[in-house]
Amino acid sequence: MVMSSLDVQNPGMPDLQFVLFVSALCTADLTTINVSPELRQTIFDRCWALLHTEAPPTNPQERVLDLRGGTELTLDACASTIRSLLLDANIATLAWDHPVSEARMNSTPEALPLVDRLGRLYPDHPTVVDPPGYPPHDSNPKQ
Numbered sequence: 001m002v003m004s005s006l007d008v009q010n011p012g013m014p015d016l017q018f019v020l021f022v023s024a025l026c027t028a029d030l031t032t033i034n035v036s037p038e039l040r041q042t043i044f045d046r047c048w049a050l051l052h053t054e055a056p057p058t059n060p061q062e063r064v065l066d067l068r069g070g071t072e073l074t075l076d077a078c079a080s081t082i083r084s085l086l087l088d089a090n091i092a093t094l095a096w097d098h099p100v101s102e103a104r105m106n107s108t109p110e111a112l113p114l115v116d117r118l119g120r121l122y123p124d125h126p127t128v129v130d131p132p133g134y135p136p137h138d139s140n141p142k143q
Contacts, residue, residue: 006094008086015079020065022082023047025096027063032097035086043085047078 011018025033026040033040044063048056051070057063067075086094 003095003097005096008083008092008094015075016067019047019067019075019078019082022094023065023078025094027060029060030096034091034093034095035089039085039089043082046081046085050074050077050081 006021011021013021023044026035026044035043044065045056047065051065051067051074065078067078070078086092
């Protein structure tokens, strides 16, 4: 299995995608990632606090960030919070080992036109998450 990685400062994706992707990594049940469970929880909880007044959910299935009600300022704050917490922990590149899983649900009928348009806009397999040559051969993610 090939390790996946993401440069924290230059992820090669828009901030919205970066925030959603990192928050998904933080809440995923990954066994091999170079971010401690405590830091993963802190990242999610701090981003949650930027969007909500109530405490973050404790049920793992409910730990999902919904940025639709946020603003550009909220998105910037989430991205800055994630980068700051990771850099404070000396993590410049996220690295994890997990096979890509099949979608568990079909898209809603309302989303199908968007999914189709995105498929035509980006027909090739994306390389922004796993650019060629990453991770470096000497990387050693820990749990």
